[in-house]
Amino acid sequence: MKASSPVVRLPYRRGSVEFAVGSEADHEAVFQNLLHVFHGPDREAFLGALSDPSYRPDQRLLVKVDHRVVSHVHLTERKVRYGSVSVPMNGVMWVGTLPEYRGLGFAQNLIRLADSRAKETGSVLQALTTGMTKFYKPLGWGACGRHSVGIIMSRNLPATGDGLIEVKGGPWHVRPWRQVELNDLMSLYDAQYARTTGTVLRTEDYWRWMIGRRYAHVVWVACQGESVRGYAFVKDHKILEMATHPAHPQAMRALLGRVRAEALERAYPEVIVHAPGDHPVMDEIRLGSGRIVDAEEWDGTTSMYHIPDVGGFLTAILPELTRRARESGVALPIELGLTVEDHRWLLHIGEKDSRVEPDKLSRRHLTLPSAAFVRLVMGHSGIDRSVAEDGTEASTATAVDVARMLFPVSPIWRSPLDAATA
Numbered sequence: 001m002k003a004s005s006p007v008v009r010l011p012y013r014r015g016s017v018e019f020a021v022g023s024e025a026d027h028e029a030v031f032q033n034l035l036h037v038f039h040g041p042d043r044e045a046f047l048g049a050l051s052d053p054s055y056r057p058d059q060r061l062l063v064k065v066d067h068r069v070v071s072h073v074h075l076t077e078r079k080v081r082y083g084s085v086s087v088p089m090n091g092v093m094w095v096g097t098l099p100e101y102r103g104l105g106f107a108q109n110l111i112r113l114a115d116s117r118a119k120e121t122g123s124v125l126q127a128l129t130t131g132m133t134k135f136y137k138p139l140g141w142g143a144c145g146r147h148s149v150g151i152i153m154s155r156n157l158p159a160t161g162d163g164l165i166e167v168k169g170g171p172w173h174v175r176p177w178r179q180v181e182l183n184d185l186m187s188l189y190d191a192q193y194a195r196t197t198g199t200v201l202r203t204e205d206y207w208r209w210m211i212g213r214r215y216a217h218v219v220w221v222a223c224q225g226e227s228v229r230g231y232a233f234v235k236d237h238k239i240l241e242m243a244t245h246p247a248h249p250q251a252m253r254a255l256l257g258r259v260r261a262e263a264l265e266r267a268y269p270e271v272i273v274h275a276p277g278d279h280p281v282m283d284e285i286r287l288g289s290g291r292i293v294d295a296e297e298w299d300g301t302t303s304m305y306h307i308p309d310v311g312g313f314l315t316a317i318l319p320e321l322t323r324r325a326r327e328s329g330v331a332l333p334i335e336l337g338l339t340v341e342d343h344r345w346l347l348h349i350g351e352k353d354s355r356v357e358p359d360k361l362s363r364r365h366l367t368l369p370s371a372a373f374v375r376l377v378m379g380h381s382g383i384d385r386s387v388a389e390d391g392t393e394a395s396t397a398t399a400v401d402v403a404r405m406l407f408p409v410s411p412i413w414r415s416p417l418d419a420a421t422a
Helices: 024-038 043-050 106-121 133-139 179-192 204-212 250-265 281-287 310-328 370-377 383-389 397-406
Strands: 017-021 060-065 068-082 085-097 125-130 147-153 172-176 218-224 227-235 238-244 270-274 291-295 301-306 334-340 343-349 355-358 365-368
Touching: 017 106, 024 043, 024 060, 024 068, 024 085, 060 106, 068 106, 068 125, 068 310, 085 106, 085 310, 106 125, 106 133, 125 133, 133 301, 147 281, 172 250, 179 204, 179 218, 179 227, 179 238, 218 250, 227 250, 238 250, 250 270, 250 281, 270 281, 281 291, 301 370, 310 334, 310 343, 310 355, 310 370, 310 397, 334 370, 334 397, 365 370, 365 397, 370 383, 383 397
Parallel strands: 085 125, 238 270, 334 365
Antiparallel strands: 017 060, 060 068, 068 085, 125 301, 147 270, 147 291, 172 218, 218 227, 227 238, 334 343, 343 355
């Protein structure tokens, strides 16, 4: 009796396989690939992404089989805040493979190539939002950055609006923004999120492009006379981003009052607010008996980060680590060794001389997996949780004390306006 043939996963003939960077000639093929894998974006949204001020075709990494694009990754280029400094980051987007070519390792290899690409271009951090954490964790990615969302009944928002009078300063008016007020929006954003880890540094060109993508149906501004004191990007019943002048807290209540009126008019029973956990709008939500979502996973997605170049990342954040050490009042210099997978680095922080030395350790050192390292240094987990849950090992109690000072738990947040484009 003839033995049965082994099961063969199609396609049996895979043809010539090529890993390549994208070019302008690949745009149509990439668009068709995204349609087959994700059933989107539509052509208008795809062409809009090509007008990103920092876009280059070679930010796309491709797998081609017989010259057909079968797998794709898009690496955007941004700078994000880390305390008082900024670091270059790749947003990893549209990771996908045609169904008939899955299971062959194409996407995993593209993610590995993205690491090499990041080192070539100087990006020391990578970020994405995904519902497939199990795919990325073996590649060194860590769940990092909690979803921070406030949910409140529309009627419980402050019942204020045009004509609201402060003790000083005159009446408030809330209206749609004007193009000439772009600099006001930029200044308010930078002031509100100056120390929020993960927020994107936005150039004027980026602002104009981002607003042109129409992620919000309206941008409200709160004004006293002609002075813009706050803004809110609103999409249906969601506030995607809000910023107000710290000296004018009433601007936030005026904006929330306008959102309340619109939500009730359009029969939205609740309003959802996206903001960092330490944003003052969260206090208003609590006052209105709303609830705060503070979770690693929400709506089926998780924020994840990866550090492809540990030495480059540590060098980039060294000024911020030095600032933290000085403000703690600890006697300098201090040292902390880090072993991440099979590589070692020594952090030396002094009054006048701070440096990162490769292939060195000190008596105080930590040993961490890649995912634990990114969760710790980004401020997601903190050293105590890292030791208890993430497999981090500390050589001494003083190593834990130093790590607690250098890498405190802090909010990590990307605006939905940036997460959609980063």
